[in-house]
Amino acid sequence: GAVVSQHPSRVICKSGTSVKIECRSLDFQATTMFWYRQFPKKSLMLMATSNEGSKATYEQGVEKDKFLINHASLTLSTLTVTSAHPEDSSFYICSARADGGNQPQHFGDGTRLSIL
């Protein structure tokens, strides 16, 4: 149980295009979803937290107009990297958690984004 599916796993696109990444909780309802970014040989950096039906809360230094997050249902969240540039190239990972309390977060397998 507790499977989080992230799609696509890899995307290569030209500078200036927008890229959408989907994150789905397959067998549980995710009250809260999280988006992380990871640079090579570095730890995960939290970008934003979203609760179903409400606006995402972004971490300091993360541009909300650049990284659009939509958590429209209890099983789906999307991250759109708008007008992507080479510096946005990174490994993006989503995570989902059921209702509060002590439930652990479960993670997708990540999306490797390369902007040419």
Added chain:
Amino acid sequence: DAKTTQPTSMDCAEGRAANLPCNHSTISGNEYVYWYRQIHSQGPQYIIHGLKNNETNEMASLIITEDRKSSTLILPHATLRDTAVYYCIVRGGGYQKVTFGIGTKLQVIP
């Protein structure tokens, strides 16, 4: 969330137990200890979590000291596939977020 301290790296012989320590001396009463691991180029995988009692599941055992200021993750019979970065995280209940430190890079040696 309380800060955690882990060794940067560890080696373990294949088939032996891997004991990964974590210090969380500022943990508060309602914070749980969680362990995740990340194999190269994959998303983190949840392993186990606990509050104050020792916990065991099919993957590992978690030993938490009585004062809760430290814990140890035990992989009873390490295999090459256990080579990964292991993260120890403390988090309170409710909707608190999980933030990651550097973790421990465990290398299982044949």
